[in-house]
Amino acid sequence: MKRIVHLIPYHEIGGVEIAARSLPTGCHGELEFERNYLVKAPTSTVEAGEYHGPEVSLNNPRAFWGALLRLYRDPPNLLVASLWRSALVLICLKILRPRTRTVIFLHLAHDVHLVDKLANRAAMSLSDAIWADSSVTLDRRVPRGLHGKGRVVSFLLNQRSLPEQCDPVPEFIFWGRLNAQKGLDRALGLFATLVRQRRDARFTIIGPDGGMEDQLRARVAELGLRDHVVFKGRMRHADIADAASRASFYLQTSRDEGMAMSVVEAMQNGLVPVVTPVGEISNYCDDKDSAIFVHEDDAAVEAVLALLADPDQYRRMSCAAAKYWQEKPLYRDDFLDAARELIGSRGDEA
Incomplete structure (x- = not known):
């Protein structure tokens, strides 16, 4: 039995964390998978096969030393580290136990800040492999000399049957963190038009x-x-899907992205994305076929109005968006296949 540990800073509702929990802990054939978190978030639940660190700040040294000590005493056959704080633990473990196989997993197409850049670059150099959530992330973040270590891991979380086709209504939806990266200030301006x-x-x-909710609420009032x-705050995934079933368009004008999992989920639900073609979005969305690309706001608004006036064309685009993800590999399967290749372990999954 080969043991795999996925190390993540803490459990949140972001794409990294949701994807990680889509792969069940426990045995998968000859592999045993577990999740480790540096700290325990106050609202997080602990599932079987998980370890959560102390309930302290992410910047508290106890979180890092605790995770490192645990992994040093009981090293896995493969450590997969996501995000820069986890990368710091990977670096230390690789120095102390150089024979431990490690992977640094990249989830965004750009460095967030200097520490993020330095930690991930060091982890890339030391790791046995580099995984990325998209080809754009791999191309932009990984130095050319390290591309041989690189692999894109699918971020499709589940397969869904094609949704029922409906006439369009002027109902828009967004889900994700309300931060500057998502460009919701621009989305609100477009929506106001x-x-x-x-x-x-x-x-x-x-x-x-x-970090942006107060500014966004002020922007709503200003416009x-x-x-x-309406701002709904946090919602369970099932409730998000229910809300999405009542919408026709997914609106997100991100400044930058990696895979943009919420856009993928929206397409699977049959929503037509109204999105900026950044990151991997420009590769899996097709302007005027399965999505509306936002280059100029006024042109995007006209394209939406045209679809509202042409239900047949809307249904064609909705169907194209959902069909794109049929038969694509799932995150859980791709993750385990990549792990098997790296640690030289083969076999049928249980």
């Missing part, structure tokens, strides 16, 4: 505050959108 022509338009914004925009 549309509201001037469709007073029945509504925009539902779901997700925890990532006169209080009767058209």
